[in-house]
Amino acid sequence: MQSLKQQWFGNVRGDILAGIVVALALIPEAIAFSIIAGVDPMVGLYASFSIAVIIAFVGGRPGMISAATGAMALVIVDLVADYGLQYLLAATILTGVIQMLFGVFGIAKLMRFIPNAVMIGFVNALAILIFMAQVPHFLGEGTLTYIFIAITLVIVYVVPRYFKAIPAPLIAIVLLTTVAIMMNLEMKTIGDLGAITQSLPSFFIPGVPFNFETLSIIFPYALALALVGLMESLMTAQIVDDMTDTKSNKNMEARAQGIANIVNGFFGGMAGCAMIGQSMINVKSGGRGRLSTLIAGVFLMFLILVLGNVVIDIPMPVLVGIMIMVSIGTFDWGSFKYIVKAPKSDVFVMLATVAVVVYTDNLAIGVVLGVILSSLFFVASISKVRVHQDNGTFIVEGPLFFASTQNFVKTIEEAKTNSVTIDLSSSHLWDESAVGAVVKVVTKLEGQGKTVQVIGMNPASEKLYKQLLGISSAH
Amino acid sequence: MYQHILLAVDGSENAVRAAKEAVKIASNDSLIEMVYVADFDKAKKEMLHAGSTESLLLERKRKVVPVEEVLRAADKHFKLTILHGTPGPEIVKYANENKVDIVVIGSRGLNGLQEMVLGSVSHKVMKRVQCPALIVK
Numbered sequence A: 001m002q003s004l005k006q007q008w009f010g011n012v013r014g015d016i017l018a019g020i021v022v023a024l025a026l027i028p029e030a031i032a033f034s035i036i037a038g039v040d041p042m043v044g045l046y047a048s049f050s051i052a053v054i055i056a057f058v059g060g061r062p063g064m065i066s067a068a069t070g071a072m073a074l075v076i077v078d079l080v081a082d083y084g085l086q087y088l089l090a091a092t093i094l095t096g097v098i099q100m101l102f103g104v105f106g107i108a109k110l111m112r113f114i115p116n117a118v119m120i121g122f123v124n125a126l127a128i129l130i131f132m133a134q135v136p137h138f139l140g141e142g143t144l145t146y147i148f149i150a151i152t153l154v155i156v157y158v159v160p161r162y163f164k165a166i167p168a169p170l171i172a173i174v175l176l177t178t179v180a181i182m183m184n185l186e187m188k189t190i191g192d193l194g195a196i197t198q199s200l201p202s203f204f205i206p207g208v209p210f211n212f213e214t215l216s217i218i219f220p221y222a223l224a225l226a227l228v229g230l231m232e233s234l235m236t237a238q239i240v241d242d243m244t245d246t247k248s249n250k251n252m253e254a255r256a257q258g259i260a261n262i263v264n265g266f267f268g269g270m271a272g273c274a275m276i277g278q279s280m281i282n283v284k285s286g287g288r289g290r291l292s293t294l295i296a297g298v299f300l301m302f303l304i305l306v307l308g309n310v311v312i313d314i315p316m317p318v319l320v321g322i323m324i325m326v327s328i329g330t331f332d333w334g335s336f337k338y339i340v341k342a343p344k345s346d347v348f349v350m351l352a353t354v355a356v357v358v359y360t361d362n363l364a365i366g367v368v369l370g371v372i373l374s375s376l377f378f379v380a381s382i383s384k385v386r387v388h389q390d391n392g393t394f395i396v397e398g399p400l401f402f403a404s405t406q407n408f409v410k411t412i413e414e415a416k417t418n419s420v421t422i423d424l425s426s427s428h429l430w431d432e433s434a435v436g437a438v439v440k441v442v443t444k445l446e447g448q449g450k451t452v453q454v455i456g457m458n459p460a461s462e463k464l465y466k467q468l469l470g471i472s473s474a475h
Numbered sequence B: 001m002y003q004h005i006l007l008a009v010d011g012s013e014n015a016v017r018a019a020k021e022a023v024k025i026a027s028n029d030s031l032i033e034m035v036y037v038a039d040f041d042k043a044k045k046e047m048l049h050a051g052s053t054e055s056l057l058l059e060r061k062r063k064v065v066p067v068e069e070v071l072r073a074a075d076k077h078f079k080l081t082i083l084h085g086t087p088g089p090e091i092v093k094y095a096n097e098n099k100v101d102i103v104v105i106g107s108r109g110l111n112g113l114q115e116m117v118l119g120s121v122s123h124k125v126m127k128r129v130q131c132p133a134l135i136v137k
Helices: A004-009 A012-037 A041-058 A070-083 A085-104 A107-113 A116-138 A143-162 A168-182 A212-244 A250-266 A276-284 A290-311 A316-330 A335-341 A344-360 A363-382 A405-413 A432-447 A459-469 B013-025 B040-050 B053-073 B087-097 B112-118 B121-128
Strands: A066-068 A272-274 A386-390 A393-400 A419-429 A451-455 B002-009 B026-039 B077-085 B102-106 B133-136
Touching: A004 A290, A012 A041, A012 A066, A012 A070, A012 A168, A012 A276, A012 A290, A012 A316, A041 A066, A041 A085, A041 A250, A041 A272, A041 A290, A066 A290, A070 A085, A070 A116, A070 A212, A070 A272, A070 A363, A085 A107, A085 A212, A085 A250, A107 A212, A107 A250, A116 A143, A116 A212, A116 A316, A116 A335, A116 A344, A116 A363, A116 B040, A143 A168, A143 A316, A168 A316, A212 A250, A212 A272, A212 A276, A212 A363, A212 B040, A212 B053, A212 B077, A250 A272, A276 A290, A276 A316, A276 B040, A335 A344, A344 A363, A386 A405, A393 A405, A393 A432, A405 A432, A419 A432, A419 A459, A432 A451, A432 A459, B002 B013, B002 B053, B002 B087, B002 B121, B013 B026, B013 B053, B013 B102, B013 B133, B026 B040, B026 B053, B026 B087, B040 B053, B040 B077, B053 B077, B077 B087, B087 B102, B087 B121, B102 B121, B121 B133
Parallel strands: A393 A419, A419 A451, B002 B026, B002 B102, B026 B077, B102 B133
Antiparallel strands: A066 A272, A386 A393
């Protein structure tokens, strides 16, 4: 990685401009994600400010943008609905603690266990849930709502073709809010769903009873948040690594996400993580260093302090339109080709992940089940051991371990010749079951009066074999 | 003769045809630099489907192989450079900064539909590079 000075001041001009662009693009998302979670817009705005500012200093991936996100908002919906904001803040702090522990214990290595089928399923499920969260805001809300959503979508997709300096969602907001106010149009606004306070976040301890009951309520949510947050953050870090052709420190980032959520929880923000879309906007706009993330957070807060009383007049349909855009951008449109081309088991894992998430409304459950499913498929696919027989010589191809020994034992036990050679040079003994299987067939064949020879064991297999049989390797 | 030839490569059939033309204008001591631009707009999709940075590198190398074979068969000096950004502007920037002698590029890349709307990468490159450009049909 570059020196700290380079990470902060290596790209000042680009970072400041990109940070401002990101701040403008962040505001509608932070508000919309708050509404998904069922909290006041300030909770998402405070979170976006606190997280971005803290990550700028302690993050492991300079140039990555972290704030309040849709993935995290979707996890906390039930917690907020059942127990309210204070429990959400407590859960946010606990999320941070869990993430820090993951960071300290090197979770980045564990992320490799999440196969891309699950990752693709995750983003698709996320896109579907974000879209579904918008439905109640337009269904049965009248023609005017549909017209505003349609105009918003036209603006966000057409304007960037010709004009890129200001994020198109912001143009849609300014334009359509003005129209709505001037024409005195009757529509739901952000103000109808929550309050905007024009003040900086302040420190306070969440008002929850400090007992085991509280912990048992927030822990499942915190664990799910920690998992979802780290997964999206580390996936985003990989994308930023690739775009900027630089390296990042994944464990440092995991710890940083933890620190950010702890502090954020004490300052009244909802749990957040890195954002793929915003980080890509940042890099595309020229942001590379830590300064871009800091500017994004600070400028966002500045805008809210100055413009807070205007924000409440933004019509909900505009926000819904922007969220539909976010949902379309989140969905992996390469999935359709993937379904046709990828191995059947991978496709099944991807679709199962999506189905479980959409059914349970919980991204974490989908990811965990997806990982379990894909590991089972993996075990099944490598447990196919082939045994070729050639005149008393059995050539074993494929790894021997608990799931693969059955076929091996069955084939060799049926040996007809008096002298049997088992050739393991294309195999590997992985565990007790493997060594046990070899011992078992040798014993059985010898019991039938045959001479048995085992050849070609590789050094690691031989070591395990001797160790498990209690043979000193010194002999 | 052109000493330093920039050959834009994107994994399409056109890039292979461009390579064949690049070979014709290269002398034995010219360097043909294959430039592949990993598109910012595809970063998320590519990373999701590759799963790791290693397999992503493999995926990109695979796109260059057909072109590499043309250059190897012609026994030319060549190297591969992978850039990150938006293909048109990135190729222009690289060509101008490195003062290459000529840019060779296929007329139409992979995404026909986008090009109908946005204009082609080759067109942008031709307009903005400060050296001769050879567009191969």
